[in-house]
Amino acid sequence: MKSIFSLLLCFLLGFNIIMDGETSNENVIPENEVELGELLFFDPILSKNRSISCASCHKPEFAFADTLAFSKGVHGEATKRNTPSVMNMAFRPYFFYDGRVETLQEQAIVPIEDPLEMHLPFKKAVKRVRKNTQYQEYFNKIYGTSPDSTNILNAIAAFVTSLESNGSAPLDVWMFGKEDAMTESQVRGRELFLERAKCFDCHFSPDFTGDEFRNIGLYNGKDMNDKGRFEITKDSSDLGKFKVPGLRNVALTPPYMHNGRFKTLEEVVEYYDDPTAFISDPINIDTLLMKPLNLTDQEKTDLVHFLHALTDAKFPHE
Numbered sequence: 001m002k003s004i005f006s007l008l009l010c011f012l013l014g015f016n017i018i019m020d021g022e023t024s025n026e027n028v029i030p031e032n033e034v035e036l037g038e039l040l041f042f043d044p045i046l047s048k049n050r051s052i053s054c055a056s057c058h059k060p061e062f063a064f065a066d067t068l069a070f071s072k073g074v075h076g077e078a079t080k081r082n083t084p085s086v087m088n089m090a091f092r093p094y095f096f097y098d099g100r101v102e103t104l105q106e107q108a109i110v111p112i113e114d115p116l117e118m119h120l121p122f123k124k125a126v127k128r129v130r131k132n133t134q135y136q137e138y139f140n141k142i143y144g145t146s147p148d149s150t151n152i153l154n155a156i157a158a159f160v161t162s163l164e165s166n167g168s169a170p171l172d173v174w175m176f177g178k179e180d181a182m183t184e185s186q187v188r189g190r191e192l193f194l195e196r197a198k199c200f201d202c203h204f205s206p207d208f209t210g211d212e213f214r215n216i217g218l219y220n221g222k223d224m225n226d227k228g229r230f231e232i233t234k235d236s237s238d239l240g241k242f243k244v245p246g247l248r249n250v251a252l253t254p255p256y257m258h259n260g261r262f263k264t265l266e267e268v269v270e271y272y273d274d275p276t277a278f279i280s281d282p283i284n285i286d287t288l289l290m291k292p293l294n295l296t297d298q299e300k301t302d303l304v305h306f307l308h309a310l311t312d313a314k315f316p317h318e
C-alpha cells in the first residue's frame with residue numbers, strides 16, 4: 001500500500017521567500033536532509049537571476065503542480081510541457097512525460113540548467129550554494145561535508161520523495177471502511193473508473209499510474225507535434241506516448257495533459273468518452289480508446305466526482 005501509509009512529514013515551520021540569494025531562510029534550521037532539500041526547493045538561489053525556485057512552478061497549494069498550461073521560466077518564456085504534480089514520486093521508475101531520467105537526483109539537474117526554466121549551469125549552482133555560509137553550516141551538520149554536486153541533489157531528491165499522499169483522500173478513508181466518506185455518485189464513479197470506462201487499465205496502482213507509456217491520441221504530427229517517448233527511444237511504436245500520470249490530487253492541477261489542452265476534468269472525461277470527436281487524425285492512438293465509451297451525462301458526472309475523491313485532506317506544507 002506504499003504511499004498511502006507512508007510517512008506523514010511534519011513540517012514545523014512555514015517558508016518565506018528570500019529576496020537576497022546570498023542568504024537562505026533564516027527562520028528555518030533544517031534538522032535532516034528532507035528539510036534541507038525543502039530549503040533548496042523553495043530557494044531562488046538555484047536560478048540564474050535568483051528570481052524563481054522549484055516551487056515557483058511546483059506550488060504546494062496545487063499539489064506541487066502549476067495551474068498554467070505552461071509555466072514561465074527565468075526569462076519569462078513558457079516551458080515546453082505542462083508542469084506536473086511532484087507528489088507521489090517516491091515509487092516512480094522514471095521522470096518527465098517521456099521518462100528521460102531514472103532518478104530524482106538526475107532529474108533535479110534538468111530544470112536548474114534548462115534555459116526555459118532556471119537556466120543556471122549546475123556547476124555554478126553548486127558554487128553558489130557552497131559560498132553561502134548558512135548552507136555550509138547546514139550541509140556540514142547534516143552530511144558532515146560542505147555542499148557538493150552530490151549532496152545538493154540528494155537533499156532535493158529527499159524532499160521530493162517525502163511528498164507522499166497520506167491516506168487522507170475520501171477514497172482512502174472509504175477504502176478503510178468509512179462508507180460515507182464518498183458520495184453515492186463517487187462510488188458509482190469508482191465502478192466506472194475500474195470497469196466500463198477502462199481508466200484503471202492505464203491508471204492502476206495506489207497512485208493511479210502503472211508507470212507505462214501510452215498514447216491517448218494527443219499526437220497528430222501537425223498542430224500536436226510532441227512525439228513524447230519516441231524522442232528518447234526513436235522507436236516508431238512509441239510515437240505520441242507519454243508517461244501515464246498518477247491521478248492523486250488531480251482535481252487541484254488543471255489544466256490537463258502534457259500540453260495543458262483540457263481546462264477541466266469535465267473536458268477530460270468528455271475527451272475519453274470519444275477522443276476522435278476532439279481530434280480526428282491521431283497517430284498511434286491506444287487500441288483501448290478506439291471505440292467511444294458512450295457514457296451517459298450522469299456517468300460522466302460520476303466519473304468527475306470520483307476524481308475529486310482523490311484529493312488529500314492534508315498536504316505537506318499546510
Ligand code: HEC
Nearest residue numbers: 053054057071072073079081082083084095096097111117
Ligand atoms: C519553470 C517551471 C519549472 C521549474 C522552475 C521547475 N520545474 Fe519541475 N517540471 C516542470 C515541467 C514543465 C515538467 C515536465 C517536463 C517534461 O515532462 O518534459 C517538470 C517535471 C518535474 C518532475 C518530474 C515529474 C514527473 O511526473 O515525472 C520533477 C520531479 C520536478 N519537475 C522537480 C523539480 C525540481 C526539484 C525543481 C527545482 C530544482 C523543478 N522541478 C523546477 C516545470 C518546472
Ligand code: HEC
Nearest residue numbers: 197198199202214218242243244245256257258268272286
Ligand atoms: C490507454 C491508457 C489510458 C486510459 C485508458 C486512460 N488514461 Fe488517462 N492518461 C493516460 C496518459 C498517457 C495520460 C497523459 C497524456 C498526456 O499528457 O498527453 C493521461 C492523462 C490523464 C489525466 C490528466 C492528468 C494530468 O495531470 O494532466 C486525467 C485526469 C486522466 N488521464 C483521467 C483518465 C480517466 C478518467 C480515464 C477513464 C475515462 C482515463 N484517464 C483513461 C493514459 C490513459
